[in-house]
Amino acid sequence: xxxxxxGQQGGExxxxxxxxxxxxxxxxxxxxxxxxxxxxxxQSEHRLHxxxxxxxxxxxxxxxxxxxxxxxxQEIYADxxxxxxxxxxxxxxxxxxxxxxFLDDTDPESMKDFEIVDQPGLDIFGQVFNQWKxxxxxxxxxxxxIAASRFAPHLEKCLGMGRNSSRIANRxxxxxxxxxxxxxxxxxxxxxxxxxxxxxxxxKAKKRKSDKNPNSxxxxxxxxxxxxxxxxxxxxxxNNSTGISYETLGPEELRSLLTTQCGVIxxxxxxxxxxxxxxxxxxxxxxxxxRIYFLGSSAVLxxxxxxxxxxxxxMTDSQALISRLQWDGSSDLSPSDSGSSKTSExxxxxxxxxxxxxxxxxxxxxxxxxxxxxxxxxxxxxxKPKPPAPPTPSIYDDIN
Amino acid sequence: xxKDYVYDRDIEQIAKEEQGSFEITASTSTEVSHQQYSVPGLxxxxxxxxxxxxxxELLGHNPRRRRIASSxxxxxxxxxxxxxxxxxxxxxxxxxxxxxxxxxxxxxxxRCEMPSPELCLVCExxxxxxxxxxxxxxxxxxxxxxxxxxxxxxxxxGYRQQDAHEFLIAALDVLHRHCKGDDAGxxxxxxxxxxxxxxxxxxGGLQSDVTCQACHGVSTTIDPCWDISLDLPGSCTSFWxxxxxxxxxVNGESHxxxxxxxxxxxxxxxxxxxxxxxxxxxxxSCQSYQESTxxxxxxxxxxxxxxxFKRFEHSAKQRRKITxxxxxxxxLDMTPFMASSKESRMNGQLQLPTxxxxxxxxxxxxxxxxxxxxxxxxxxxxxxxTTRTSGSSVMMPSSPRPVxxxxxxxxxxxxxxxxxxxHESEKVKEVNTQAY
Numbered sequence: 001x002x003x004x005x006x007g008q009q010g011g012e013x014x015x016x017x018x019x020x021x022x023x024x025x026x027x028x029x030x031x032x033x034x035x036x037x038x039x040x041x042x043q044s045e046h047r048l049h050x051x052x053x054x055x056x057x058x059x060x061x062x063x064x065x066x067x068x069x070x071x072x073x074q075e076i077y078a079d080x081x082x083x084x085x086x087x088x089x090x091x092x093x094x095x096x097x098x099x100x101x102f103l104d105d106t107d108p109e110s111m112k113d114f115e116i117v118d119q120p121g122l123d124i125f126g127q128v129f130n131q132w133k134x135x136x137x138x139x140x141x142x143x144x145x146i147a148a149s150r151f152a153p154h155l156e157k158c159l160g161m162g163r164n165s166s167r168i169a170n171r172x173x174x175x176x177x178x179x180x181x182x183x184x185x186x187x188x189x190x191x192x193x194x195x196x197x198x199x200x201x202x203x204k205a206k207k208r209k210s211d212k213n214p215n216s217x218x219x220x221x222x223x224x225x226x227x228x229x230x231x232x233x234x235x236x237x238x239n240n241s242t243g244i245s246y247e248t249l250g251p252e253e254l255r256s257l258l259t260t261q262c263g264v265i266x267x268x269x270x271x272x273x274x275x276x277x278x279x280x281x282x283x284x285x286x287x288x289x290x291r292i293y294f295l296g297s298s299a300v301l302x303x304x305x306x307x308x309x310x311x312x313x314x315m316t317d318s319q320a321l322i323s324r325l326q327w328d329g330s331s332d333l334s335p336s337d338s339g340s341s342k343t344s345e346x347x348x349x350x351x352x353x354x355x356x357x358x359x360x361x362x363x364x365x366x367x368x369x370x371x372x373x374x375x376x377x378x379x380x381x382x383x384k385p386k387p388p389a390p391p392t393p394s395i396y397d398d399i400n
Numbered sequence: 401x402x403k404d405y406v407y408d409r410d411i412e413q414i415a416k417e418e419q420g421s422f423e424i425t426a427s428t429s430t431e432v433s434h435q436q437y438s439v440p441g442l443x444x445x446x447x448x449x450x451x452x453x454x455x456x457e458l459l460g461h462n463p464r465r466r467r468i469a470s471s472x473x474x475x476x477x478x479x480x481x482x483x484x485x486x487x488x489x490x491x492x493x494x495x496x497x498x499x500x501x502x503x504x505x506x507x508x509x510x511r512c513e514m515p516s517p518e519l520c521l522v523c524e525x526x527x528x529x530x531x532x533x534x535x536x537x538x539x540x541x542x543x544x545x546x547x548x549x550x551x552x553x554x555x556x557x558g559y560r561q562q563d564a565h566e567f568l569i570a571a572l573d574v575l576h577r578h579c580k581g582d583d584a585g586x587x588x589x590x591x592x593x594x595x596x597x598x599x600x601x602x603x604g605g606l607q608s609d610v611t612c613q614a615c616h617g618v619s620t621t622i623d624p625c626w627d628i629s630l631d632l633p634g635s636c637t638s639f640w641x642x643x644x645x646x647x648x649x650v651n652g653e654s655h656x657x658x659x660x661x662x663x664x665x666x667x668x669x670x671x672x673x674x675x676x677x678x679x680x681x682x683x684x685s686c687q688s689y690q691e692s693t694x695x696x697x698x699x700x701x702x703x704x705x706x707x708x709f710k711r712f713e714h715s716a717k718q719r720r721k722i723t724x725x726x727x728x729x730x731x732l733d734m735t736p737f738m739a740s741s742k743e744s745r746m747n748g749q750l751q752l753p754t755x756x757x758x759x760x761x762x763x764x765x766x767x768x769x770x771x772x773x774x775x776x777x778x779x780x781x782x783x784x785x786t787t788r789t790s791g792s793s794v795m796m797p798s799s800p801r802p803v804x805x806x807x808x809x810x811x812x813x814x815x816x817x818x819x820x821x822x823h824e825s826e827k828v829k830e831v832n833t834q835a836y
Contacts, residue, residue, distance in 0.1 A: 098451070116473055
């Protein structure tokens with residue numbers, strides 16, 4: 001507030017009353033400051049009497065008549081009113097002059113749209129509810145359009161965080177392997193997945209990259225699955241100890257070996273594969289060929305119900321499995337698949353880590369789908385070991 | 401000539417500078433006068449906002465205004481449930497109705513310092529505020545928020561129903577980190593000196609005093625906290641170590657015997673607790689292992705206080721929910737629970753602040769999150785008695801006398817906002833809110 005001169009008593013040197021450019025009715029109520037002094041006429045009279053007693057000896061007020069006293073009281077009253085209002089007036093005047101006086105006001109039309117509706121059957125905006133079923137949004141990860149109410153489960157899978165996500169991803173990789181995708185594409189996919197995990201957190205990125213051990217069997221597997229044969233690019237990655245030189249083996253040894261192991265001869269190393277009978281690296285055709293080569297045309301590929309595997313198969317299960325496999329619905333296989341694949345991990349594949357073994361199992365299943373088998377050779381859905389079902393059609397019947 | 405008053409900017413600028421320089425020398429008087437807005441002649445340390453000419457023009461060209469008031473839908477908007485995310489929606493609604501946070505974001509105060517702004521959760525909050533205060537009647541789909549939270553708070557990621565309190569703490573943590581612009585590492589360096597908006601609003605200081613019974617030496621630690629977790633009666637631990645039935649109408653709660661109030665819970669939280677003989681600590685002053693008492697009090701009150709009722713008990717076999725009704729008030733005075741009131745607490749008295757006239761520690765309720773299936777939140781707009789409950793996506797006006805209904809609800813998370821914000825002496829930050 002600007003300081004006020006205090007020369008109100010008497011008549012000299014006073015400010016002229018302010019010419020206010022508005023009437024009191026125009027002032028919006030919120031402009032009124034809360035600290036106005038309450039005034040009353042009696043107070044001004046009281047002041048007048050006091051001051052007259054204390055100061056105004058030279059003016060003998062007792063000689064003045066009532067009307068004069070009243071006039072002076074009126075003047076003091078007006079001064080007091082001005083006292084209180086002047087500061088406020090100055091503020092408003094300044095606001096008007098500087099242009100921000102009416103800033104706060106809302107024009108009535110703007111706010112009409114936003115009044116709250118309070119009627120039964122409608123929400124506060126006046127809409128009928130339950131009409132928002134079809135909201136969609138775009139996934140920031142895969143840029144697909146997803147229904148809003150299904151966004152959370154989609155995002156979980158998309159970011160690879162759910163229970164099934166890793167399995168599904170591996171299955172997809174296996175599929176893409178068998179379709180002869182180039183190695184570089186696969187690496188790119190892996191890198192993209194790395195990026196998802198490493199938003200703003202180098203630690204996680206490093207961890208992920210360290211998982212990608214160049215010597216890991218997974219990587220070497222990806223190399224091997226080119227054309228179903230061993231690729232020559234990184235021979236040192238291939239574990240040579242898994243090969244067997246068959247020249248040194250006698251026929252009996254060969255036979256026993258071929259009942260338990262894959263046995264396909266690698267072109268590069270000229271050794272027999274020592275992986276299991278269902279090793280995903282080689283096709284059953286190759287295995288048959290090897291056995292015929294070694295053991296004569298009567299050689300039969302041993303059935304899978306050896307002690308190595310826990311697998312069992314049922315007719316009904318296998319049919320269901322086949323139909324699903326053939327659809328290439330890699331994302332829809334039930335979790336029980338993974339459950340049983342874990343049991344087969346215990347069979348001593350002899351290579352790599354557990355996770356890679358489980359992946360091998362899955363690759364085998366999808367591999368079967370491409371061959372178009374009708375039997376549940378890979379139907380290791382049952383967790384408990386079961387005796388093999390006797391009248392099972394061999395997959396080789398279908399091949400023939 | 402026309403005898404009108406003229407305001408010249410240059411002269412005013414000079415006057416302001418003079419006033420400001422005068423003010424510095426008279427610093428002691430401002431501590432006294434900070435309750436009053438300005439002392440005539442001393443200049444104003446915290447002047448009102450005055451528009452500049454370009455601002456005036458801008459405002460003049462855009463005459464449409466929107467006011468946040470209780471009878472308008474500005475600030476109210478539903479949120480779509482993305483699949484078991486109603487706990488997240490509840491916390492989002494509570495945060496967007498936090499008045500001081502709303503003011504911060506709607507005045508566009510966030511300056512992003514993250515290396516990649518599309519990953520900044522604070523930027524996403526900012527756009528969330530804009531969306532929710534736009535007046536748009538269709539519900540908002542907070543998919544980006546979910547995505548960012550899952551990326552930055554891994555432990556929360558996953559499609560399942562989760563705890564709203566856990567989400568709140570994780571969200572505040574990520575926001576706090578992103579305010580600093582650094583995603584990892586730096587955040588934990590010095591929480592006491594963080595100046596981000598989250599810490600300014602939510603961080604309080606919890607003081608823990610351990611008194612040695614032998615030498616009566618007190619060792620004090622002050623920890624920052626974002627919320628206060630309160631035990632409830634009906635839990636495994638006993639609730640009333642002191643005699644019940646004391647005066648608990650401190651905060652105007654309806655004191656019905658048998659009904660526990662929020663004040664009761666706070667009293668229990670801040671009572672001196674005798675640590676048993678199995679928990680002897682080594683006293684620093686007398687260098688011996690002694691029994692001790694421990695007391696928790698509030699050293700520094702946050703602007704927004706969040707109270708969390710520990711309704712979920714994890715016993716060996718199962719998770720149990722305590723459904724005891726706790727009555728909580730619309731207005732809360734935290735003075736008896738401050739560290740400064742500790743003396744009287746030690747003597748067993750509960751200081752009644754009703755006549756103190758000191759508004760510093762008074763709070764108003766503005767949001768309640770309840771855990772029923774699904775999660776629900778009720779928020780109280782400014783200075784009104786109406787509440788809106790929002791579940792997944794639909795906002796329905798509450799029935800008449802809705803205030804009572806909110807207060808009748810079970811209550812899991814309670815959000816209280818300080819009524820009077822003080823100026824901080826070091827900063828020329830102008831914060832002035834009316835009582836809500």
